[in-house]
Amino acid sequence: MNTGEQxxxxxxxxxxxxxxxxxxxxxPVDSSRVxxxxxxATFARLPRLDETGGRADVAVVGVPFDTGVSYRPGARxxxxxxxxxxxxxxxxxxxxxxxxxxxxxxxDAGDIAANPxxxxxxxxxxxxxxxxxxxxxxxxxxxxxxxxIALPLLRSVARxxxxxxxxxxxxHLDTWDTYFGAAYTHGTPFRRAxxxxxxxxxxVSHVGTRGPLYGKKDLDDDAKMGFGxxxxxxxxxxxxxxxxxxxxxxxxxRPLYISVDIDVLDxxxxxxxxxxxxxxxxxxxxxxxxxxxxxxxxxSADLVxxxxxxxxxxITSVAASHTAYELTTLMARQVAGEREDA
Numbered sequence: 001m002n003t004g005e006q007x008x009x010x011x012x013x014x015x016x017x018x019x020x021x022x023x024x025x026x027x028p029v030d031s032s033r034v035x036x037x038x039x040x041a042t043f044a045r046l047p048r049l050d051e052t053g054g055r056a057d058v059a060v061v062g063v064p065f066d067t068g069v070s071y072r073p074g075a076r077x078x079x080x081x082x083x084x085x086x087x088x089x090x091x092x093x094x095x096x097x098x099x100x101x102x103x104x105x106x107x108d109a110g111d112i113a114a115n116p117x118x119x120x121x122x123x124x125x126x127x128x129x130x131x132x133x134x135x136x137x138x139x140x141x142x143x144x145x146x147x148x149i150a151l152p153l154l155r156s157v158a159r160x161x162x163x164x165x166x167x168x169x170x171x172h173l174d175t176w177d178t179y180f181g182a183a184y185t186h187g188t189p190f191r192r193a194x195x196x197x198x199x200x201x202x203x204v205s206h207v208g209t210r211g212p213l214y215g216k217k218d219l220d221d222d223a224k225m226g227f228g229x230x231x232x233x234x235x236x237x238x239x240x241x242x243x244x245x246x247x248x249x250x251x252x253x254r255p256l257y258i259s260v261d262i263d264v265l266d267x268x269x270x271x272x273x274x275x276x277x278x279x280x281x282x283x284x285x286x287x288x289x290x291x292x293x294x295x296x297x298x299x300s301a302d303l304v305x306x307x308x309x310x311x312x313x314x315i316t317s318v319a320a321s322h323t324a325y326e327l328t329t330l331m332a333r334q335v336a337g338e339r340e341d342a
Contacts, residue, residue, distance in 0.1 A: 025105040026052050028091060036087040041080065042108035043143070044089040044325065046101065049109040057104035057335040058328055059138040062111040063126055066307075067119050068148030068186040070179055072274040078306030078317075079111065079143035081272075082324060085317035093329045095291055100325075100332035109133065119148065119184045127152035134160050134300070139331045141324055144304030146274070147174055147186035150259045151193055157257050157300050158198040164299065165203035165254040166190070167247060169286065170261035171210055171232075171277040175222045186274075186305070194225045201226030203251050207243070207289065208232045208264035211277035232264075232280050240285050244292025251296050258290075258301040258327060262320050270319055272311025283319040290326045298334060301327045 028045040042048060043060040062079030069075065092099045100106060112129040114122035126149050133140055134156055142153055147170075157164055168174070168190065175191045177183075183192065193199050205228040213219065222229070228250065235243050263273040266280035306320045 025102060026107075027101045031090075041083040041087060043083050044086045044101070044106075044321075046106055046108050049107045052105055052107045054136070055105055056107040056109065056136070056138045058106040058141055058331045059109040059133050060106065060141045060143065060324070060328070061109040061129075061133065062143045063114060063145035063149045064111055065114040065116065065122055065126070065144070065149060066146040066274075067116050067122065068146045068184060069274050070185060070187055072307060072310060074307035074309040075144055075146045075274060075305050076116070077308050078145060078304070078320070081306055081308035081311070081314070081317040082143050082303070082320045083108070085314050086321035086325070088318075089321060089325050093325070095287070096294065096326070096329050096333065098329055098333050100329040103336040104332035106328060106332060119182070123148070123152045123184055127155050130156035131159065139298070139335070140300040140302075141328050141331065142300070142302040143324065144302060144306070147189055147259070147261055147304045148184055149304065150302055151184065151189040153300065153302055154189070154193045154198045154257060155196070157255075161255040161299055163198060163200040165200050165251045165256045166193070167205055167207065167251065167256060167258045167293070169207045169259070169264040171208060171263045171280055172261070172275065173206060173209060173213075173218060173222050173227075174261070175225060175227065176214075176218070190227075191225070199226070200254055203254050204228070205230060205247060205250060207247070208235065208281045208286075210279050235281055235285055235289070240288040240292065244289050247289070248293060248295060251293075253297060255299045256293075256296045258293075258298060260286075260301070260303045260323055260327075261305045262303065262316060262323075263305055265319060270316040272307050272309070272316030273305050274307050274310075275305075283322070286319075286323060287326055290323065290330070294330060294333065296330075298327070298330050301331070303327070
């Protein structure tokens, strides 16, 4: 008979249970036991997102889309080329003295399949998928694809964090208005992001820009949007430490989004891209500048414009895989630090 009283055992069950210890991250395949060239090419041989129960602190996701390019196509194959080149990455990063895949759960979330015949629909698809990933609490390391995808990614990040600081590594400004009347292309994402209020305009910078422009107005328009510019020649003359320090000061403690177009590198270091420009950064300079941003609050990043059809001996894909590895390490370290502070 129910007397309305709770038995003592039920009262004990009603108490808050002791917190369960956090599961150890599931790391990459052990390359001392399974050859690097065997098995599926997930990024850095990491587990798929379904293998981690849908849980990730950092989700590596591909966007095989290049309908927004203005010259050589092929970046739709970039994500998988980066994954293949990343087979050689190892779990300890001595440059940052960190084991990123032990500090946080990093998983390969597969690809966002975007319509290659409709840029507007593709942008919406990428944004919707990014919203879903970020809603789980994960940061995103996105592998493009062309630079068009930066716009929907920034929309999602800004929806979560508010206007973000932007660090844009690229040979080009990508703040042009339209191409052939089209507002969404790989040369326009940051103008659209500015217009939509996605950026903290007190902390936006290009790094590695160079080469001819359509006119001086390009620079004037860019400056009106708040962008600072560190050219590839500036990096050469001033050195990576000074450049990284300048960027850190400009970014401060704002939430930061980093977008890397692989053509920021000189064609000697990245021939496999759609719009190469002479006089670019070396891969060493790019990696060192990124490492110098360890104190910044990196909330997500992308790496775009790898076009493997123009590559030689995976030069571009290898550089891209190491760049994504450094960015992933930054995010994993920050996840671990935030967990300790909580």
